[in-house]
Amino acid sequence: MASLAFTPHLRNVIDPTPRPVAGATVRDALEACFEESPAARGYVLDDQGRLRKHVAIFLNNSRGDPATILETSVSETCEIFVMQALSGG
Template sequence: MSRVAFTRNLQRHVACPPCVVAGATVQESLDQAFALYPRLRGYVLDEHGALRFHMAVYVDGVPIADRRGLSDPVSAASEIYVMQALSGG
């Protein structure tokens, strides 16, 4: 079971405490998180299911490679972190 955590900046809009999921990919894992917090999906993904331009997802400290299909693999011990793609100062 992997753990998904969300930036605190999202909490202001959608309550989304960390959750535990069982997915083989980022998409499967996030889908389970969105099942818990349905309104969260539109804050993280666009209408086509791609990661929003100014969002970032890390798996075990590494930014995901497939921002469109979210196919990056996730292991049972993975930590998934959803945050803003910081830009500017």
């Protein structure tokens, strides 16, 4: 299974440590986490379900294109990391 981790900045709303996740896309993987920690959803996605402007998602240590990363396919060996972009603080 792919692995998904969050920035420690989100520790108040979700366990940030890496965990195995099921799902065909990055969005699927995130939604699986949000089912367990629903409060985290609004921190990563806006009210239209889009990636927040100042949140970055890395896939295998490469920053994903914000416009397409949520629908990007993930493989069994993918490592997904969600962090705050340093532009928005």
